[in-house]
Amino acid sequence: MSSQQERVVIIGSGNWGSAASRLIGKNVTKSSRFEDRVNMWVYEEVLNGQKLTEIINTQHENVKYLPGYKLPKNIVAVPDIVEAVKGATVLVFVVPHQFIRNLCKQMKSAISSHCRGISLIKGIDFNESGPLLITDIIKSELNIPMCALSGANIANEIAAEKFCETTIGYENLEDGKLMKELFHDDMFRVGFVKDVAGVQVCGALKNVIALGAGFCDALEMGNNTKSALMRIGLIEMQRFAKKYYSNVKVETFMESCGVADLITTCYGGRNRKCAEAFIRTKKSWNVLEEELLNGQKLQGTTTAKDVYLTLKKDNALEEFPHMVTIYRIAFEGLPVERIVLDI
Ligand SMILES: NC(=O)c1ccc[n+]([C@@H]2O[C@H](COP(=O)([O-])OP(=O)(O)OC[C@H]3O[C@@H](n4cnc5c(N)ncnc54)[C@H](O)[C@@H]3O)[C@@H](O)[C@H]2O)c1
Numbered sequence: 001m002s003s004q005q006e007r008v009v010i011i012g013s014g015n016w017g018s019a020a021s022r023l024i025g026k027n028v029t030k031s032s033r034f035e036d037r038v039n040m041w042v043y044e045e046v047l048n049g050q051k052l053t054e055i056i057n058t059q060h061e062n063v064k065y066l067p068g069y070k071l072p073k074n075i076v077a078v079p080d081i082v083e084a085v086k087g088a089t090v091l092v093f094v095v096p097h098q099f100i101r102n103l104c105k106q107m108k109s110a111i112s113s114h115c116r117g118i119s120l121i122k123g124i125d126f127n128e129s130g131p132l133l134i135t136d137i138i139k140s141e142l143n144i145p146m147c148a149l150s151g152a153n154i155a156n157e158i159a160a161e162k163f164c165e166t167t168i169g170y171e172n173l174e175d176g177k178l179m180k181e182l183f184h185d186d187m188f189r190v191g192f193v194k195d196v197a198g199v200q201v202c203g204a205l206k207n208v209i210a211l212g213a214g215f216c217d218a219l220e221m222g223n224n225t226k227s228a229l230m231r232i233g234l235i236e237m238q239r240f241a242k243k244y245y246s247n248v249k250v251e252t253f254m255e256s257c258g259v260a261d262l263i264t265t266c267y268g269g270r271n272r273k274c275a276e277a278f279i280r281t282k283k284s285w286n287v288l289e290e291e292l293l294n295g296q297k298l299q300g301t302t303t304a305k306d307v308y309l310t311l312k313k314d315n316a317l318e319e320f321p322h323m324v325t326i327y328r329i330a331f332e333g334l335p336v337e338r339i340v341l342d343i
């Protein structure tokens with residue numbers, strides 16, 4: 001190991017975190033630019049009496065979040081976040097968005113000034129002044145430059161090495177190229193846009209539109225209806241991006257992180273699945289998350305709520321009728337048929 005080499009650390013080990021570790025673990029060994037060993041911070045839990053970190057480090061499989069796929073042996077599960085990030089020069093953030101702030105606070109003291117990061121997180125945070133990008137939260141906590149990666153990327157399909165594309169949003173092209181080396185492969189094609197905000201707004205808001213797609217599926221409305229809702233959703237995603245991030249590029253919505261992710265998530269994602277079940281079973285979101293996702297997390301419900309509250313505060317509900325209807329069906333008992341009638 002040379003001291004010039006990049007030390008990569010993955011923060012998170014869920015479904016996507018584990019699938020991403022397969023790409024990263026393989027790619028670091030192909031280039032002398034990187035150390036071979038990659039620490040993966042794991043939120044520790046015990047399965048049948050054995051710690052998840054021990055299972056990963058001995059069986060090389062995340063049997064809970066990505067069963068059936070081996071992780072490369074150079075991926076090392078570490079339960080202590082400060083120990084995991086020690087000496088890191090590249091941080092890959094891939095946790096459900098609600099945990100990011102707390103994790104940054106925990107690791108802050110161990111992060112060096114020459115570190116760079118990339119967020120694979122699809123979510124957004126909000127405070128009284130408006131929406132907050134996950135990369136901006138990380139930047140403000142850790143003071144490191146950030147890229148974002150998002151795309152039509154259902155983790156299990158990537159683990160199965162089925163072809164897909166993704167998009168890296170960068171501010172500094174050299175950082176973008178470094179991140180591309182970590183992820184790109186014949187079956188996982190990386191594209192670039194100089195639009196960190198656009199990539200993340202797409203990734204967060206498609207989760208809200210996916211709830212609408214699930215409601216539509218519960219109504220058995222068919223493909224034409226779902227396509228109409230997706231088209232309207234895409235327009236509202238763009239409108240939201242322009243309203244809060246004036247530099248977002250319209251081309252970003254044509255990349256994998258935009259229209260392609262919207263399509264994949266409205267057909268194959270967890271948000272769609274839980275939203276259909278929400279209507280069919282009348283169970284609460286928490287119960288459905290617990291029953292259907294085996295520890296994986298829903299992002300769309302929190303985002304739908306935060307988007308709604310932000311738009312309400314800004315007197316902008318009328319500009320976003322589809323996202324408002326989705327919120328009201330999800331949280332205010334609005335009849336599901338309104339998903340179509342409100343168009
Ligand atoms: N799964 C996918 O197909 C996919 C694809 C692209 C992007 N994403 C995005 O990637 C991000 C991570 O999702 P994922 O699918 O890897 O995770 P996941 O939903 O599969 O798993 C949840 C993870 O959260 C961890 N966790 C639980 N409680 C925690 C706590 N208190 N603090 C910290 N961590 C805790 C669990 O250990 C687990 O690793 C999300 O923003 C998601 O939207 C997911």
Ligand SMILES: O=P(O)(O)OC[C@H](O)CO
Binds near residue numbers: 265
């Ligand atoms: O399962 P979802 O709904 O969180 O979506 C997964 C990915 O974001 C699809 O690209």
